[in-house]
Amino acid sequence: CGPSIGPASGFEPNYDESKIPDYTLPDPLVSQDGAPITSAEQWNTVRRPELLDLFEKHVYGVSPKPCPIRHEVVSRKTVFNGLATRSEIDVFFGLADDAPSMRMMTYVPNERSGPVPAFLGLNFQGNHGVDADPAIELNPGWFREGRNGTTDGNKANEKSRGATASRWPVKMILDRGYGLATIYYGDIDPDFDDGFKNGIHGALGGQVADVAPESRWGSIAAWAYGLSRALDCLESESELGVDTSKVAVIGHSRLGKTSLWAGASDPRFAMVVSNNSGCGGAALSRRAIGETVGRINTVFPHWFCDQFTEYNENESACPVDQHQLIALIAPRPVYVASASEDQWADPKGEFLAAAAADPVYRLLGTRGMGGDAPPAKMPAADRAINRGVIGYHLRTGKHDVTDYDWQQYLDMADRHLQ
Ligand code: GTR
Numbered sequence: 001c002g003p004s005i006g007p008a009s010g011f012e013p014n015y016d017e018s019k020i021p022d023y024t025l026p027d028p029l030v031s032q033d034g035a036p037i038t039s040a041e042q043w044n045t046v047r048r049p050e051l052l053d054l055f056e057k058h059v060y061g062v063s064p065k066p067c068p069i070r071h072e073v074v075s076r077k078t079v080f081n082g083l084a085t086r087s088e089i090d091v092f093f094g095l096a097d098d099a100p101s102m103r104m105m106t107y108v109p110n111e112r113s114g115p116v117p118a119f120l121g122l123n124f125q126g127n128h129g130v131d132a133d134p135a136i137e138l139n140p141g142w143f144r145e146g147r148n149g150t151t152d153g154n155k156a157n158e159k160s161r162g163a164t165a166s167r168w169p170v171k172m173i174l175d176r177g178y179g180l181a182t183i184y185y186g187d188i189d190p191d192f193d194d195g196f197k198n199g200i201h202g203a204l205g206g207q208v209a210d211v212a213p214e215s216r217w218g219s220i221a222a223w224a225y226g227l228s229r230a231l232d233c234l235e236s237e238s239e240l241g242v243d244t245s246k247v248a249v250i251g252h253s254r255l256g257k258t259s260l261w262a263g264a265s266d267p268r269f270a271m272v273v274s275n276n277s278g279c280g281g282a283a284l285s286r287r288a289i290g291e292t293v294g295r296i297n298t299v300f301p302h303w304f305c306d307q308f309t310e311y312n313e314n315e316s317a318c319p320v321d322q323h324q325l326i327a328l329i330a331p332r333p334v335y336v337a338s339a340s341e342d343q344w345a346d347p348k349g350e351f352l353a354a355a356a357a358d359p360v361y362r363l364l365g366t367r368g369m370g371g372d373a374p375p376a377k378m379p380a381a382d383r384a385i386n387r388g389v390i391g392y393h394l395r396t397g398k399h400d401v402t403d404y405d406w407q408q409y410l411d412m413a414d415r416h417l418q
Contacts, residue, residue: 011295014288015343023286023316028327028360032319040364043330051328052265054320059280060261061217061305063225064207067094071233074103077135084109084174087240088127088137091233093200093226100203102187103127104230105136107170108179108241115238117246117417118179119273119409120230122223122255125150125164126184132162142190142198167252167401176410177418179242181230185255188226189219193302200225214306220280221305223255224262231268246270246417250409252401253345254303257281264328270417271333273409275401278345280304282336284322284353285315290346293318322349323356326390330357331364333416335391335409340381342399351378354392361389384408389416 014020029037029047032054037047056062074088084107092099105127108116123130125146126139143156150160173180185191189199196205200222208216217225227249235244248271251259256277263272274282279291280303294312297304311318326334336354338347355375358368368374370388379385382404384393391412395404 013290013292013295013344015290017289017348020287020289021316025284025286025321025323025356026319028324028357029363037363043360043363048328051320051324055261055264055325055328056221057212057215057305058307058311058318058320059304060221060224061307062208062211062215063217063221063265064204066228066232067204069093069229069232069236070095070099071237073237073239074137075135078110079107079133080171080174082110083171085241089233089237089240091229093203093229100200102183102226102230103137103139104181104183104233105130106179106181106234106240106242107174109174109177112177112241115241115243116177116179117248117270117413118181118234118242119173119248119250119413120181120227120234121250121252121273122185122188122227122258123164123168123182124185124252124255125160126156127182128156128161129164130162130168130182131165131170134161136161139184139187141184141186142192143186144191169403169406172403172406173410176414178410178413179240181234181240181242183226183230185223185226185258189222191219191254191302193300196302216305218304218308219302220254220258220261223258224265227258227262228266228268231266244268248273248409248413248417250275252276253278253281253399254300257303260325260329263332263334264325267332269332271335271413272329273335273337274350275337275405276339276342276345276399277336278342278350280322281345281350282322282326282353283346283349284356285311285318286321287346287349287352288313288315289349290344321353323353326353326357327360330361331366331389333389333391333412335412337392337405337408338394339399340394340396345399347394348378351392351394354390358390384411386412386415
């Protein structure tokens with residue numbers, strides 16, 4: 001279930017640290033004109049807007065302004081023997097009758113005294129893949145071909161029910177007092193390169209007509225845009241029971257790249273979780289180890305803006321690197337997680353990026369990664385760094401989301417959102 005991560009034929013990934021090119025990271029606390037950033041005010045008024053603009057124009061692309069949304073509650077049901085209420089809601093991008101929509105599924109614990117903090121994340125295999133309950137509608141949209149017979153052609157079939165349940169421990173989340181909202185990412189933009197005709201790209205694309213073509217939004221930006229509209233919906237529908245000042249945006253792999261960009265670009269997200277996001281997510285591009293910018297732009301030409309291809313095999317020419325993406329989330333809590341067998345996503349590069357965002361977190365008055373300074377070395381496997389506002393762990397095992405990962409995210413949320 002989920003994406004494959006093996007290198008395609010013809011590309012020989014480097015996994016040798018000694019072959020990493022020499023590089024210098026761009027300093028998050030020096031502005032483009034060379035002036036040092038020494039106060040929270042300078043960060044907020046000068047450097048943060050500047051970095052956001054650079055990430056838009058060089059990496060993810062410029063998205064349209066937020067569109068108005070409307071929504072229809074499709075179902076509401078008590079589930080798990082009375083533990084929770086599950087709702088399915090269609091959220092429309094725009095007010096027109098033919099506006100495209102995404103279906104959000106939410107769970108909130110029934111035992112609660114008011115709105116609850118919640119996790120919001122996109123899923124790979126449909127809401128029906130999160131829980132096998134046949135009452136959840138089988139998503140009729142386009143799916144990448146599943147490996148375990150979960151699709152017929154590009155349509156999900158009955159075997160895909162519950163196929164990603166291990167990545168969504170719904171009861172554990174509810175038992176800990178949190179809600180969960182999830183959406184199939186293909187509802188927002190199907191994950192293939194069609195020149196951006198389908199999904200919200202097709203419907204809202206005209207709104208970025210005045211942006212230079214090479215800097216228009218790619219699919220990651222579109223998925224992040226969908227997450228922000230999902231938050232709009234949670235804000236406007238109090239019946240869903242979510243405390244929208246306490247929403248943690250979470251994602252795995254390409255959807256971890258997406259949660260980071262959503263959290264960086266939309267400060268309403270109170271916490272951000274990147275699970276095994278790798279290249280174009282939490283990993284430093286300049287290390288060029290495992291998956292590289294050139295490789296990702298070749299295999300997934302629709303994920304980033306076209307300008308990003310300028311940095312194929314030329315990472316140091318990019319005015320930003322991914323530690324600055326993490327810094328854009330400051331001072332809000334962020335958690336970066338890697339897996340030991342996921343060298344493709346460069347765990348060390350993910351750790352170094354989290355550590356290199358630390359000075360921005362400290363400038364904004366937080367403890368960053370905790371202690372007096374970020375740890376100089378990666379922690380041992382399964383030893384979470386979680387005493388500060390930037391969390392990190394290297395889980396033993398493969399590219400995946402496990403209960404161990406969720407336990408760390410819930411603990412982090414307990415410390416900052418409860
Ligand atoms: C891979 C891709 C990675 C990662 C992964 C995923 O094929 O190379 O960047 O995003 O897919 O989404 O699981």
